[in-house]
Amino acid sequence: MTSQKLSSIPKxxxxxAALGLTLSxxxxxxxxxxxxxxxxxxxxxxxxxxxxxxxxxxxQYQDQITGQSAxxxxxxxxxxxxxxxxxxxxxxxxxxxxxxxxxLFIEEKGKISVNDQQLTFQPTESSSKGxxxxxxxxxTGKNTAKPETYKWSIxxxxxxxxxxxxxxxxxxxxxxxxxxx
Numbered sequence: 788m789t790s791q792k793l794s795s796i797p798k799x800x801x802x803x804a805a806l807g808l809t810l811s812x813x814x815x816x817x818x819x820x821x822x823x824x825x826x827x828x829x830x831x832x833x834x835x836x837x838x839x840x841x842x843x844x845x846x847q848y849q850d851q852i853t854g855q856s857a858x859x860x861x862x863x864x865x866x867x868x869x870x871x872x873x874x875x876x877x878x879x880x881x882x883x884x885x886x887x888x889x890x891l892f893i894e895e896k897g898k899i900s901v902n903d904q905q906l907t908f909q910p911t912e913s914s915s916k917g918x919x920x921x922x923x924x925x926x927t928g929k930n931t932a933k934p935e936t937y938k939w940s941i942x943x944x945x946x947x948x949x950x951x952x953x954x955x956x957x958x959x960x961x962x963x964x965x966x967x968x
Contacts, residue, residue: 829901830868830869830870830871830872830899830901831901832870833941833949834868834899834901834906834939834941834951835868835869835870836867836868836966837865837866837867837966837967838865838866838867838868838951838964838965838966839863839864839865839964839965839966839967840862840863840864840865840962840963840964840965841861841862841863841864842861842862842863843859843860843861844859844860844861858881858883858888859881859883860881860882860883861879861880861881862878862879862880862881863877863878863879864876864877864878864962864964865877865878865967866908868899872898872899872900873896873897873898873899874896874897874898874899874908875894875895875896876893876894876895876896876908876910877892877893877894878891878892878893878894879891879892879893887920888918888920889917889918889919889920890917890918891915891916891917891926892915892916892917893913893914893915893932894913894914894915895908895910895912895913895914895932896910896911896912896913897909897910897911897912897913897932898911901939904938904939904940905936905937905938905939905956906936906937906938906939906953907934907935907936907937908934908935908936909934910930910932910933910934912929912930913928913929913930913931913932914927914928914929914930915927915928915931915932916928936956937953937954937955937956938953938954938955938956939951939952939953939954940952944965948965948966949965949966950963950964950965951963951964951965952964
């Protein structure tokens with residue numbers, strides 16, 4: 788390449804070329820004023836990644852005759868959000884009283900949409916399975932998960948770690964999610 792041709796290339800491109808790197812061009816489309824703020828595919832960076840909620844009851848039941856402990860009560864919700872809005876989510880709920888343990892496990896995949904402080908999980912596929920009171924009665928289902936919308940915010944806990952707060956649209960329920968360690 789001649790020095791005249793080289794000087795016509797922007798400085799950044801010359802630097803990349805000197806380092807043996809190539810520069811490819813991209814087409815940028817800027818939204819019109821009527822489309823500003825309507826980028827549904829954009830997931831805020833602070834929502835991306837893995838989030839986990841879990842709680843186990845401190846009350847444990849024990850069979851007075853056998854001495855066997857019942858399975859604990861608890862729930863867990865784990866999801867991973869990609870920058871393009873795809874998500875994977877796994878939830879478990881287990882309820883135990885004396886010799887009766889019931890549980891429900893749900894796995895789903897889909898898209899998350901964010902509109903201001905509203906976050907909606909829109910499942911495209913799901914599976915669920917459960918058991919009712921150790922009775923052998925089981926439940927399985929496919930694609931039964933429904934869309935869920937929450938108000939969301941991110942705060943810091945006392946250790947400076949991110950905490951995601953999801954609140955139901957009626958304001959009656961909320962859960963605090965952290966990043967897995």
